Amino acid sequence: MSPHPATLDCVPAPVITATSLVKKYKDFAAVDGLDFEVAPGESFGLLGPNGAGKSTTMRMVGAVSTRTSGTLSILGLDPDQHGPEIRSRLGVVPQQDNLDTELRARDNLIVYGRYFGLPRKQVEKRADELLAFAQLEDRAKAKVDDLSGGMKRRLTIARALINDPRILLLDEPTTGLDPQARHILWDRLFRLKEQGTTLVLTTHYMDEAEQLCDRLIVVDKGKIMAEGSPAELIRKHSSREVLEVRFGSDRNAVVAEQLHGSGERIEVLPDRILVYSDNGEAELERITSAGLQPMTSLVRRSSLEDVFLRLTGRSLIE
Amino acid sequence: MSATPLEEHDTAAILAAGAKPRRFGAFYVMEHKLLGMRAYAQTIVATSIGNPLVYLFALGIGLATLVDQNASGLQGVGYLAFVAPALLASAAVTVAAEEATYPFLLGFKWVPIFYAMNAAPISGRQIASGMYLAMLARIVPTVTIYFVIMLLFGAVPSSLGWLMIPAAALTGLAVATLIGSYSSGVEEDKGQMAMIMRFGVLPMFLFSGTFFPLEQLPVYLQWIGWISPLWHGTELSRVFSYGLEEPIWLTVIHVVYLVGLAAWGWLATQRVVTRRLNK
Numbered sequence: 001m002s003p004h005p006a007t008l009d010c011v012p013a014p015v016i017t018a019t020s021l022v023k024k025y026k027d028f029a030a031v032d033g034l035d036f037e038v039a040p041g042e043s044f045g046l047l048g049p050n051g052a053g054k055s056t057t058m059r060m061v062g063a064v065s066t067r068t069s070g071t072l073s074i075l076g077l078d079p080d081q082h083g084p085e086i087r088s089r090l091g092v093v094p095q096q097d098n099l100d101t102e103l104r105a106r107d108n109l110i111v112y113g114r115y116f117g118l119p120r121k122q123v124e125k126r127a128d129e130l131l132a133f134a135q136l137e138d139r140a141k142a143k144v145d146d147l148s149g150g151m152k153r154r155l156t157i158a159r160a161l162i163n164d165p166r167i168l169l170l171d172e173p174t175t176g177l178d179p180q181a182r183h184i185l186w187d188r189l190f191r192l193k194e195q196g197t198t199l200v201l202t203t204h205y206m207d208e209a210e211q212l213c214d215r216l217i218v219v220d221k222g223k224i225m226a227e228g229s230p231a232e233l234i235r236k237h238s239s240r241e242v243l244e245v246r247f248g249s250d251r252n253a254v255v256a257e258q259l260h261g262s263g264e265r266i267e268v269l270p271d272r273i274l275v276y277s278d279n280g281e282a283e284l285e286r287i288t289s290a291g292l293q294p295m296t297s298l299v300r301r302s303s304l305e306d307v308f309l310r311l312t313g314r315s316l317i318e
Numbered sequence: 319m320s321a322t323p324l325e326e327h328d329t330a331a332i333l334a335a336g337a338k339p340r341r342f343g344a345f346y347v348m349e350h351k352l353l354g355m356r357a358y359a360q361t362i363v364a365t366s367i368g369n370p371l372v373y374l375f376a377l378g379i380g381l382a383t384l385v386d387q388n389a390s391g392l393q394g395v396g397y398l399a400f401v402a403p404a405l406l407a408s409a410a411v412t413v414a415a416e417e418a419t420y421p422f423l424l425g426f427k428w429v430p431i432f433y434a435m436n437a438a439p440i441s442g443r444q445i446a447s448g449m450y451l452a453m454l455a456r457i458v459p460t461v462t463i464y465f466v467i468m469l470l471f472g473a474v475p476s477s478l479g480w481l482m483i484p485a486a487a488l489t490g491l492a493v494a495t496l497i498g499s500y501s502s503g504v505e506e507d508k509g510q511m512a513m514i515m516r517f518g519v520l521p522m523f524l525f526s527g528t529f530f531p532l533e534q535l536p537v538y539l540q541w542i543g544w545i546s547p548l549w550h551g552t553e554l555s556r557v558f559s560y561g562l563e564e565p566i567w568l569t570v571i572h573v574v575y576l577v578g579l580a581a582w583g584w585l586a587t588q589r590v591v592t593r594r595l596n597k
């Protein structure tokens with residue numbers, strides 16, 4: 001058993017290291033050479049559209065799916081050799097809830113805690129703490145099917161925390177939830193982050209990535225398109241502001257011809273035109289004074305959505 | 319939870335944390351399944367008491383009166399003693415078939431708890447084992463109750479009769495693992511489970527010497543009995559229950575056949591489950 005590679009003083013050794021990570025299904029590379037590291041306590045995100053390879057990556061990091069090639073080290077161990085050991089120190093929230101609907105909420109946590117070899121008494125105590133953390137104390141005896149989507153998600157997160165994991169893996173934690181349920185969930189995850197839990201999460205929501213991730217990789221077709229903190233990525237790949245103008249779906253393309261030269265760059269979408277500039281208001285003035293009257297206009301700050309559009313030429317949510 | 323760097327002693331702690339799940343994982347899975355069965359505990363208890371009562375009354379008392387009037391007993395015993403061990407073995411097979419079909423589809427697809435177990439330190443092999451241990455934990459009480467009710471009916475002439483309990487459990491296991499090795503690989507139920515019941519389990523009940531000796535069948539149908547785990551289990555139970563006279567090598571074959579089938583099916587299920595979890 002080799003210890004973790006030596007690192008410089010004060011720089012904590014990464015808890016996850018992947019180099020040239022590849023996963024192939026027959027000839028198709030779902031994950032096509034990813035390189036990344038996650039530091040302890042860090043909140044790391046994989047942002048990408050459907051089919052980017054996010055879940056496939058998460059399954060390999062979760063030590064349940066064997067990689068095709070490349071190296072992968074989780075907590076200093078190779079998942080090919082030490083799957084159960086690694087998994088005993090991970091918490092996993094899968095894309096699809098897989099709670100046991102034949103058991104009640106609290107029993108789901110207890111049964112799961114046993115899988116880590118924890119004594120029943122300890123698991124029972126921890127289950128009650130986690131039900132409180134997930135704001136589900138009054139649902140302890142509820143059937144899983146009677147819980148709302150947001151509650152099920154919170155229960156799944158509570159279950160993932162039963163073994164006090166070193167790393168929490170969250171695959172699209174809030175997809176399909178209404179805005180209120182998402183905010184409750186974000187708040188819980190933020191608390192974990194504050195407590196120093198290492199979070200690895202996938203999402204195709206920019207706001208989620210901006211809220212929760214210290215650092216992220218933008219993934220498309222199994223490859224990394226960019227890497228950095230949300231602010232860095234925006235600075236590097238987009239302008240400070242974006243002007244959105246709409247001329248009606250049939251006119252956008254025609255008007256776009258006349259807009260060339262506006263801002264740093266323009267992007268023509270079917271329903272609107274995006275003008276990237278550090279001063280959106282000034283761009284709007286220039287456009288209107290040229291005699292072009294947009295039906296609607298909006299100046300906003302750049303987001304990760306713009307970064308993604310820039311990098312791939314496609315929207316993140318199709 | 320703290321954000322300390324990984325040190326060598328950390329690695330040792332992580333390696334240690336995997337020791338218990340590696341050793342006891344299958345038992346944790348069994349524990350989980352048994353807790354799930356609690357939801358239908360009443361049904362399970364009711365059927366395991368009701369079943370023997372109904373069958374022993376109807377066949378052992380009702381039909382037996384007719385049979386015993388017309389034949390001077392079968393294999394040297396009355397019809398009740400003849401049919402009861404077969405019914406006991408069949409009860410084990412019924413539970414086995416039930417536990418080896420839908421629970422596997424459920425765990426992979428409808429309520430995908432197998433993926434949850436596997437995300438924890440539990441391996442595919444342990445999941446398969448845990449499923450069969452849970453099934454045994456249900457079969458043993460079921461056939462024990464059957465045995466006790468048989469005693470009350472006076473249907474167990476031999477003092478070795480209690481050996482029917484392990485014999486029936488083994489029979490159930492052989493059938494379960496055979497079915498489970500198939501159903502654990504089924505991605506989508508397009509009626510395969512119903513087919514197993516209709517064209518596998520049901521004919522097995524009819525052609526395994528359950529209600530009449532296998533020799534009563536035309537020779538060209540007797541092979542169904544010879545390959546049927548239920549026939550081997552039934553004959554074994556009869557040996558224990560009333561000392562059915564058969565050559566000792568045949569008794570040995572019953573045991574070897576059932577053990578071999580159970581071992582093969584158990585390992586095959588482990589392989590299928592492991593392969594399927596590693597996507």
Ligand SMILES: Nc1ncnc2c1ncn2[C@@H]1O[C@H](COP(=O)(O)OP(=O)(O)OP(=O)(O)O)[C@@H](O)[C@H]1O
Pocket residue numbers: 025030048049050051052053054055056057095204597
């Ligand atoms: N078991 C599998 N067999 C074959 N192909 C697979 C398998 N799992 C995933 N894929 C393919 O690999 C690609 C990446 O899938 P993956 O689920 O990792 O994407 P994702 O980024 O999680 O997408 P989503 O946002 O839709 O969850 C997809 O094209 C998918 O069809």
Ligand SMILES: [Mg+2]
Pocket residue numbers: 054055056095171
């Ligand atoms: Mg996914």
